[in-house]
Amino acid sequence: MKKRKLGSTGIEVSEMAFGTVALGLPYGLGIEHESQLLPEDQAIQLLQTALDQGVNFFDTARQYGKSEALLGRAFRQRRQEVIIATKCTHLRRGDHTLPSEKALAAAIERSLEESLDALQTGYVDLLMLHDGDEEIIRHSGIKKIFEQYKKEGVIRATGVSTYTPRETRAVMDSGGWDVVQVPFNLMDQRQAVLFEELEQQGMGVVIRSVLLKGLLSERGQELHPALKEVAQHIAAYAPLMEASGLRLPQLATKFVLSFPQVSSVLVGIDRMEYLREALDTVAGKALEPEFFEQARNAAFKDPDFLNLHNWSVQGWLK
Incomplete structure (x- = not known):
């Protein structure tokens, strides 16, 4: 497993990061109940196998159910071998407003202590x-809290998980952040316009939604009629898959x-077979330049439509 620099943090991470959300709560296409989650002993074995195979970067969050606890149990004896990224609890109140700066500090402190x-780490x-x-990103008080924890050595690097290029731009403009985590994939390539500038600023770039919650895999073959254009677009990748000799999830990841x-x-993994497939994909040859260019020109024409939360609300995801 190759390593890459996480921006200018001094941290080196595996090219593939293990996304743990699906270990901690029901997540992704076709996963609706906790009964479908991997049993805890098997989840721990899966995490440890990933580390043994060279994956050293693991992503979790306070909001990801029991995933932090699973990581703690899996790596309490091997803490120095892993790079753990977690996210603090959501900061907005029920009415979507932000609490006072004092209350924000208390919420972040509590979230970090719980993490x-x-x-099971210091x-x-x-x-x-x-x-x-954008409001949270530009909030000077929040940034100062993160910076203080970094000075104290409780955290090694700070970052922001964003959705839109505008939010990512806000992270860059506000300064002081080390890493940004963004959604980016074959169909939604909007964030790519910022990649070079992010690199120039020394920021680490972590990519999530590579497979669009399984849409760009075998799980996404039968879609609701309202998603007809999406299904047609995915089917149109077939010639590129045939020419490159890659299955869709391999093409999406290599791209x-x-x-x-x-x-x-970030690759969400909740089964041993998915880990093996992801490892094989990353270990294989890089995507040929001609196929890369074809993929760059094959983004979905209306990326704003690719909002899986809205699809779920509409009842389009089963």
């Missing part, structure tokens, strides 16, 4: 804002790893 306890390698919107500014690609 450290669950992870520090976190990367602490991120979860779903940072993102072809961007040199990318530090690591």
Whole structure:
């Protein structure tokens, strides 16, 4: 497993990061109940196998159910071998307003303490804002709290998980953040316009939604009629898959790893077979330049439509 620099943090991470959300709560296409989650002993074995195979970067969050606790149990004897990224609890209140600066500080402190306890560690390698919107990103008080924890050595690096290029731009403009985690994939390539500037600023770039919650895999073959254009677009990747000799999830992952500014690609894994497939994909040859260019020109025409939360609300995901 190759390593890449996480921006200018001094941290080196595996090209593939292990996304743990699906270990901690029902997540992804076709997963609706906790009964479908991997049993805890098998989840721990899966995490340890990933580390044994060279994956050293693991992504979790306070909001990801029991995933932090699983990581804690899996790696309490091997803490120095892993890079753990977690995200603090959501900061907005029920009415979507932000609490006072004092209350924000208390919420972040409580969230970090709970993460450290669950992870069975004295520090976190990367602490991120979860779903940072522009107001939160530009909030000087929040940034100072993160910076103080970094000075104290409780966290090694700070970051923000964003959704839109505008939010990512806000992270860059506000300064002081080390890493940004963004959604980016074959169909939604909007964030790519910022990659070079992020690199110039020394920021680590972690990519999530590489497979669009399984849409760009075998799980996404039968879609709701309202998603007809999406299904047709996915089917149109067939000639590129045939020419490159790659299955869709392999093509999707190799495409993102072809961007040199990318530090690591998050792959959600909740089964041993998915780990093996992801490892084989990353270990194989890089995507040929001609196929990379074809993929760059094959983004979905309306990326704003690719909002899986809205699809779920509409009842389009089963």
